[in-house]
Amino acid sequence: MNIIPRPLKVEQRQGKLDLSAVSDIEIDADLDGCSALIDSVFTRGEGGASLRVVRDASCSDEGYRIEITPDGVKIFASTQRGAVWAVQTLRVAGMLDVEDAHHTVECGVIEDAPEYGWRGLLIDEARHFFGVQAIKRIIELMSLHKLNVLHWHLTDDSGWRIEIKKYPLLTEIGAKRSQSQINGWWGVDGDGIPHSGYYTQEQIREVVAFAAERGVSILPEIDMPAHFAAAFAAYPWLACRDIKRDVPWYFGGEVPIREGVKDWNRSACIGNPDTMRFICDVLDEISELFPFPYFHIGGDEVPTEEWKKCPKCKELMKREGLKDVDEMHAWFNNKVQEYLLGKGKRLIGWNEVLKGDNLDRSVIAQYWVPKLDRNVVKHIKLGGEVLMSKHQYFYFDHDYAVNPMRRTYEFEPYISGVKPKHRASILGIEGAVWTEWIPDMYKLEFMLFPRMAAQSEAGWSSGKRDWKEFLKRVKAFEPILDAFGVNYAEEEIYAGKPNLFRKLRIQRNFFYGDQNIELKYNAAIKQRKGKN
Ligand code: ACM
C-alpha cells in the first residue's frame, strides 16, 4: 500500500475492499471526535460495506489498528487522535480525495503508532499574514500527513497577528506595515504595498476547533522579550527606551543600517513591572483561546545592550542578585514559566533561552541553530526536554538546493551533541516555514510540499530510511496533492542531483537578489509537463 508516513506493520491478506462502497458507519461514543473527519472523507455509498470505529484501550495514545476484509473496515484506537490517524491512513491508501482513482484498499491488518509524540510545523504569519482559509488548508494537509502540532508564530517584529482586547493598539498599529522588503536580506527595496492582517479571538477559536477535529493541536507563539518591534510600535513604553517607531517594513539586513536604526531588534524592558504586567495580560487572553497545555514564548536572538544600561533593568539585576544578562533572561523565562504553570501550561522557547544557569529546567527548548549548542546538551543532562528543529533539516523557507528534502527524510536526531542515550529527552521534531520571502500560498506550498511528507515520515516512522522506496510513495502521493490543488515541488527539484552552480546562485540570491529562482524553475518544469 502507498501510505505516507510508512506504517509500523502491514499484513496483507487476499481480497480488496472498495471504500466508496462503505454505507454503514458506526462509531463508539468515546471516539465520536473522529466523526467530522469521517463525514468529510467518506461519501456513504450503496455497497453495504461497513465501517466500525471501536475503542480499544490496548492501543497506544496515537496508535491504531485497522482490519480490512471484503465486507468492511474496523478501526481500533484508544483516543480520538488514534482514530483520526486511522481514517487518514484509509484516506491516503484509498486515494479518497482523488475523484477518478480506484478507492480500493487491499485486505489485511495495519498496525501503527508514531515514533515521536510531537510532530509539529511552524508557520510564520508575522512576516506575512495568510488568514483563516489558508491556515485551515495547511491544517487539513498536516492532518493528512499525521502532523499533530501547528506551531503558530503569531507575533514578530514585522507584525502582531492576534487580537488582544486589553491592548487594542497591538493590532490597530502592530498588525500593519507600510510595505515589505524584497530582493533578499541585503536588498534595499520595498514592494510599496501596505501589508496587514490579524486573527480575531473568534477566528482563533474557529481555527482551534477545526484543528482539533483533525487531530492537530495549536501551539501559539508570542515571541518575547525580543522580536517585539510590532508591540513597541503600538506601546513604545514596553521597551527600555521609549522611542516612537513604525512597524518595520524591512526584515533585516542593509535597510535599517541605512536608516540609522541599528538597534531595530530590541528587547522588552523586563525590569519594568508594567511591561511584566502587560506580558501576563497577553498570556491571560491567549491562554484562554488555546487548550493545548504548552505555550511558546520565542526567546530567540535576544539583544541585551539596552538591559545593561537601563536603570529599571539594572535595578532588577541587583534586587534579584542576577550576575549577568543571561541570568536576567533566565529570570524572565522562570517568571513566565511560573505564570504559565499556574494555567496548566509549560513554556517552550528557542534554544537561546538556555543561557542562564538559574533557568528552571522544566522549560522545553527548541533546538534550531545549525551548530552545536552546548547549552542544549547541558539542559538535557539536567533533565530538560527538547524539540528538534535543526535549521539544515527543517527550515523549509530555504530552497531545496540548500536544504535538500533527502536530508529532512533521513534526519538522524543524534546530532549536534544529542546522543542515543538522550532519546527520552527528545519530544519530537518540527519543521518551520519562516515567511520573510514567502508572500503567498503559491510559494508557501512549493516550499512545504512534498517536504511535509519527508518530515512526516521522519517523525512518525521508526526504523531504517530507504530514500528510493520513499520517492515511489511520494510520486504516488502526487495525485492527492493535485486533488487539493497544491503547488508542490517537482521531482527534478526535490530529488534532482544537486547542481552546484544553481545552488550557489540560489544561495547568493537569498541574500541579495531574486528569492524565487527555484520557484520559477519549478513552474517551468510544470509547464513543460503540461501541469498548470
Ligand atoms: C529562529 O529561527 N530565530 C528561531
Ligand code: ZN
Ligand atoms: Zn529596561
